[in-house]
Amino acid sequence: MSVAQGPRRLRFSAFLTVGAFGSATRSDGRGNDTSLDLLPTGGGGVLVEYVLHDFFAIGLSGRLTLWKPDQGDFLEGRARTLDLAIVPRGRVDLGAAELYIALPLGLSLDWLPDVVGAYAGTSVGVHLDALAGLRAWGKNLGFSLEAGITLRHLPHTLALGTSSAETSIDFDVVQPLVQLGVVLRP
Numbered sequence: 001m002s003v004a005q006g007p008r009r010l011r012f013s014a015f016l017t018v019g020a021f022g023s024a025t026r027s028d029g030r031g032n033d034t035s036l037d038l039l040p041t042g043g044g045g046v047l048v049e050y051v052l053h054d055f056f057a058i059g060l061s062g063r064l065t066l067w068k069p070d071q072g073d074f075l076e077g078r079a080r081t082l083d084l085a086i087v088p089r090g091r092v093d094l095g096a097a098e099l100y101i102a103l104p105l106g107l108s109l110d111w112l113p114d115v116v117g118a119y120a121g122t123s124v125g126v127h128l129d130a131l132a133g134l135r136a137w138g139k140n141l142g143f144s145l146e147a148g149i150t151l152r153h154l155p156h157t158l159a160l161g162t163s164s165a166e167t168s169i170d171f172d173v174v175q176p177l178v179q180l181g182v183v184l185r186p
Contacts, residue, residue, distance in 0.1 A: 013047040015181030022175025036069035059087040077113035083127050098135040110154040125154035142183040149176050
């Protein structure tokens with residue numbers, strides 16, 4: 001085992017995200033839980049990564065996704081979620097390719113559109129992804145394909161109509177995803 005050498009220790013990635021067949025549980029805090037199917041989601045993000053060792057890299061990522069439950073007639077549009085994460089990555093370098101597993105963990109900033117009859121606003125939640133992937137390299141440019149699952153907890157406080165009354169609504173999201181990206185290793 002050795003420390004990765006040379007100028008290829010720093011990597012930059014940009015990727016597109018597609019999620020489908022996910023589910024969300026909506027809870028109002030009073031024991032009224034509703035299971036919801038998610039419409040296909042899309043988005044994209046960036047990753048800056050530093051290879052610390054032949055078998056380990058660490059990175060920081062940001063990903064924006066747009067999501068909506070299939071039974072989302074109570075929402076007036078798609079929710080926007082920005083995931084900010086630290087990304088530990090176990091890796092096996094095969095020369096012109098790399099296999100890896102990653103466990104991004106971080107905060108989710110969720111902008112829920114207005115809920116019918118209430119103003120939703122922004123919330124801060126948490127997320128954890130479990131991803132497995134493959135990267136194929138040219139000289140300085142590579143492509144990545146990864147698949148996995150994302151778990152999010154998104155708590156919201158809703159202001160009801162024009163009154164000063166409030167209620168809470170939480171979303172627990174579970175969704176398989178695929179990410180396709182371009183990787184630069186200068």
